Amino acid sequence: MNIQIGSASKGILLATGVLLISACATPLMAPEGADTARTKLVALQSEAQLANLAPVEIRDAATAVAAAEEPRKDTAYARHLVLVADHKVDIARARAQSRLYQDQRQALSEQSERARLEARTMEADRARLDARSARADAESARMGADAARQDMLALQRQIDELNARETDHGLVVTLGDLLFATGSAELTGGAGPNLNKLANFLQEYPDRTVLIEGHTDSVGSESSNFLLSQRRADSVKAYLVRQGVSADRLATSGLGQGSPVAGNDTATGRQQNRRVEVVISNVASSARSN
Amino acid sequence: MFRPVQAIAKRGIGGAPLLVAAAVAVVSLGACATVPPxxxxxxxxxxxxxxxxxxxxxxxxxxxxxxxxxxxxxxxxxxxxxxxxxxxxxxxxxxxxxxxxxxxxxxxxxxxxxxxxxxxxxxxxxxxxxxxxxxxx
Missing domain, CATH: 1.20.1270 (Substrate Binding Domain Of Dnak; Chain:A; Domain 2)
Known part of the structure; x- marks a missing residue:
């Protein structure tokens, strides 16, 4: 139609003008969806904590929203601008939110560092306690074993010291006649150390009971020898009681000349026969009972 | 394609109406014919x-x-x-x-x-x- 330039130039001009004017005159409204973008933008801007974290993105989004809000006849262009604006608002929010998470992470990692440190300290304390108690356990076990061994050794040592013989019916300690004056049941001064060892031993092993047997040589009458042997056994018992050994544990018997250990025909033999034998019972638990 | 047409049309409105109308027409056609990059x-x-x-x-x-x-x-x-x-x-x-x-x-x-x-x-x-x-x- 534009090609017919010849006659009706006025008409054409008019027509063109009408076309142009009509383009401008159509009542135009803000494109659909622009309001949604605006609402989202305003919401984001009002969240100060987020808004401060993405100022550039938010400014960008605001520009896009303003452009999208312009009424346009070209609906395709308007739709395009709305989509872009809407996405830019979403992008701004996502960026701001990511940065907020990053900021929070700082605090979180400080907290967990503190907590971890605390946990480590606790663990170390606990480990130390555990180690201490384990050590104590080991120590006490070792001490127990040691003690048992020590007890055995101590017993052995004391047995050795007492000059005791181990026999079926117990330990036998022979106290020679040197402890007594001839014909007397009185202990001599020399008796002390030997009998003290015996007393200590009995105090150390309170389960053990003792039979104190007096023996004589064949010199003198048998009855007097019985009496003498009994008295000597009794003096040993009395001495031990004085040393703190309970009398209940101490039995005595005077055996006279009936159980010689050597011949009575020599002085040496007779000397060996004049003796007090202390028979210490064997008990299952030789250890001190505390 | 939309904007150039508008701009040229506005600029042309002052002078010879016939010429302008012709120009507008030509430009509009040209715009449709030429492919932008x-x-x-x-x-x-x-x-x-x-x-x-x-x-x-x-x-x-x-x-x-x-x-x-x-x-x-x-x-x-x-x-x-x-x-x-x-x-x-x-x-x-x-x-x-x-x-x-x-x-x-x-x-x-x-x-x-x-x-x-x-x-x-x-x-x-x-x-x-x-x-x-x-x-x-």
């Missing part, structure tokens, strides 16, 4: 936004936006082949914002996941500590 820059920007999103393992988090982005880039290329350059430019720009949103959302989700994980392990640590302290939880 393809929106190379917008297409490249969309491509690089998609690459960026892909590298950020967006597919795991914000795949809907990324899918739309790819579809629009494809549509934009088709529009270029069809010599619909204006539409191609819109599509390219939209492809880019879809990809950028996909990327931003993926980053957000990842950041949140990290924080949640940290919070969880912190909570666990604390409750363990409380337990071993024998305190009520």
């Amino acid at each position: 393809p929106p190379t820059q917008a297409l490249q920007a969309a491509e690089s936004a998609i690459t960026n999103a892909e590298q950020s393992r967006v597919a795991d988090y914000a795949s809907a936006e990324l899918t739309q982005s790819r579809e629009k880039l494809r549509a934009a290329r088709t529009a270029v082949q069809n010599q619909q350059m204006r539409e191609a430019e819109f599509l390219a720009i939209e492809s880019r914002v879809h990809a950028e949103l996909a990327y931003a959302q993926a980053e957000e989700i990842k950041a949140k996941a990290v924080n949640d994980e940290m919070q969880r392990s912190l909570d666990t640590l604390r409750s363990e500590m409380n337990r071993s302290r024998g305190a009520p939880q």
Whole structure:
């Protein structure tokens, strides 16, 4: 139609003008969806904590929203601008939110560092306690074993010291006649150390009971020898009681000349026969009972 | 294509009406006939936004936006082949914002996941500590 330039130039001009004017005159409204973008933008801007974290993105989004809000006849262009604006608002929010998470992470990692440190300290304390108690356990076990061994050794040592013989019916300690004056049941001064060892031993092993047997040589009458042997056994018992050994544990018997250990025909033999034998019972638990 | 016509029409209104009308007509026709250059820059920007999103393992988090982005880039290329350059430019720009949103959302989700994980392990640590302290939880 534009090609017919010849006659009706006025008409054409008019027509063109009408076309142009009509383009401008159509009542135009803000494109659909622009309001949604605006609402989202305003919401984001009002969240100060987020808004401060993405100022550039938010400014960008605001520009896009303003452009999208312009009424346009070209609906395709308007739709395009709305989509872009809407996405830019979403992008701004996502960026701001990511940065907020990053900021929070700082605090979180400080907290967990503190907590971890605390946990480590606790663990170390606990480990130390555990180690201490384990050590104590080991120590006490070792001490127990040691003690048992020590007890055995101590017993052995004391047995050795007492000059005791181990026999079926117990330990036998022979106290020679040197402890007594001839014909007397009185202990001599020399008796002390030997009998003290015996007393200590009995105090150390309170389960053990003792039979104190007096023996004589064949010199003198048998009855007097019985009496003498009994008295000597009794003096040993009395001495031990004085040393703190309970009398209940101490039995005595005077055996006279009936159980010689050597011949009575020599002085040496007779000397060996004049003796007090202390028979210490064997008990299952030789250890001190505390 | 819309804007040049308007501009020239406005400028011409002062002088000889006939000439102007003719010019407008010619320009309008010419505008329809000549093909504007393809929106190379917008297409490249969309491509690089998609690459960026892909590298950020967006597919795991914000795949809907990324899918739309790819579809629009494809549509934009088709529009270029069809010599619909204006539409191609819109599509390219939209492809880019879809990809950028996909990327931003993926980053957000990842950041949140990290924080949640940290919070969880912190909570666990604390409750363990409380337990071993024998305190009520």
